[in-house]
Amino acid sequence: MEQQAFLERAIEQYGKATYNFAYRLTGNDADASDLTQEAFIRVFRAWESFKPGTSFLSWIYRIVTNLHRDELRRRKGRFYQEEIPERAVAPIEEYVEAHLSEPVSKALAGLTPEQRKIVLLADVEGCSYQEIGQVVGCSVGTVRSRLHRARGQLRKLVNRYTKSSS
Amino acid sequence: MNETHPSIERIVDYLHGEVSPAEDAAIYAHFATCPECEGKRAEEVAITDALRAYARATEREMPPGLATRIRTTAVDRQPTAWQRVLLGFRPAMLVPVAAVAALAIYVGYDSWHRTAIATPIKAADYVNNHAAMAASAPFGDAAPPLTLTSDDATP
Numbered sequence: 676m677e678q679q680a681f682l683e684r685a686i687e688q689y690g691k692a693t694y695n696f697a698y699r700l701t702g703n704d705a706d707a708s709d710l711t712q713e714a715f716i717r718v719f720r721a722w723e724s725f726k727p728g729t730s731f732l733s734w735i736y737r738i739v740t741n742l743h744r745d746e747l748r749r750r751k752g753r754f755y756q757e758e759i760p761e762r763a764v765a766p767i768e769e770y771v772e773a774h775l776s777e778p779v780s781k782a783l784a785g786l787t788p789e790q791r792k793i794v795l796l797a798d799v800e801g802c803s804y805q806e807i808g809q810v811v812g813c814s815v816g817t818v819r820s821r822l823h824r825a826r827g828q829l830r831k832l833v834n835r836y837t838k839s840s841s
Numbered sequence: 842m843n844e845t846h847p848s849i850e851r852i853v854d855y856l857h858g859e860v861s862p863a864e865d866a867a868i869y870a871h872f873a874t875c876p877e878c879e880g881k882r883a884e885e886v887a888i889t890d891a892l893r894a895y896a897r898a899t900e901r902e903m904p905p906g907l908a909t910r911i912r913t914t915a916v917d918r919q920p921t922a923w924q925r926v927l928l929g930f931r932p933a934m935l936v937p938v939a940a941v942a943a944l945a946i947y948v949g950y951d952s953w954h955r956t957a958i959a960t961p962i963k964a965a966d967y968v969n970n971h972a973a974m975a976a977s978a979p980f981g982d983a984a985p986p987l988t989l990t991s992d993d994a995t996p
Contacts, residue, residue: 682915686908694903699896708904712911719915779891797857798889799896804859819859823850829888 681722685731686715692800693735699795700743700788710746714738730806737810740792747788782832790825797822846878847871849885856885 693714698707717738718725725734783791789811796802796810804818811818847855847868854860855868872879 679912679916682912686911690903690908690911694907695896695900698901699899704904708907711903711907712914715911716915716918720919777891777895779888780895783892783895794892795896798892804857819850819854822857823853826853826885826888827849830884833888833891 678719678722681725682715682719685718685735689731689735690715692732693739696736696795696800697739697743699799700739700792706746710739710742713742717742732800733802733806733809736796736800736802737812740810741812778833778836779829781836782829785832786825786828790821790828793818793821794825794829845871846875849881852878852882852885856882856889 690711694707694711697710697714698704701707701710714735718735725731783794786794792811793807796807797804802810804815804822807818807822808815813821851860851864851868855865858865860868872882
C-alpha cells in the first residue's frame, strides 16, 4: 500500500531527526516519543497533501512544533502566550541543569521555549529564515527579529555562565 | 549596516546566509580589514559551534520499539469512512460553512420578504412642468423671438 510505503520511508529517513528535534523541545524521552509518534500519525493521515519537491523536514517540524505548543497549552490549563517574557519552566531545563554544565547548555535553557525553538532551527537544524517561518508560522521578518533577540540573550547568558564557571 | 561596520544583526544574518550576494561580498571584505568586526564574527561563530556541539552531545537514536509503535498505531487509528465525514466538521471548516449558510439564509429571507414598491414619481408631470417653465421664460429656447415694433420706438 502506497500510504504505508510513504510512512515507512518517512520513518526511515527522518525518524531520528524528528525524534531529536522533539527531544530538544521536550527534554525527556517519554514526551519526545509521544510527540514523534503523533507527528508521524498526522503525516500518515495527510500523506497525500505532501507536495514532492518541498521540504519534508519543514513539514514534520511544523507538525511537531504545533503539537508541542498544544501540549504546553493543555498542561498550563490556560491560554498559552508565545511572548511570555518570564522564563517558562520547560522539561528541557530540568534535563540540562541535571546533566550538563557547559555554559551554552545552561544559556540555552535560559531562553524562552519560543526563542529556543528558533535558535535550534536556525543554528542546529540549519533551516533558512523562510523555512523557520513556515515551521513556526510567522513571517521572515519576525523570524529575523526573534532570532536576533534570542541570539542577543544567548550571548549575554553564555558570557555570564562562562565568567561564573572560570 | 552603517557606512563602515555591519551591525551585529547583519553579522548574524550574514552567518546564516540571509544577506544579498552584494552585501555578503561587502561584509566579507570588511572582516578582512576590521579586527573589531572580525572579533564579533568569531564570537557569533563560536556560539553557533557550541550550539552544534551541544546538539551532537545530546543526539540519540530513536528508542527501540518506537518505529514499530508508530506503524501499528497509524494503521489502528485509521479513521473510518464516517469519521472522515465528521472530520469535515472541524472548527476550521465549520466556521466558513456556517458563515456562508447564514449569509444565504439572510439573502434568501430578505429577497423573499421584499415587496416591489412602485416609485411614486409621475414622469409626465415633470415633462409638463418643464415645458410650461420653458415657455414662460422670456429668454429661454422655447420663448417666441423678440421683435421690435413701431410702438416700441416711440416714447
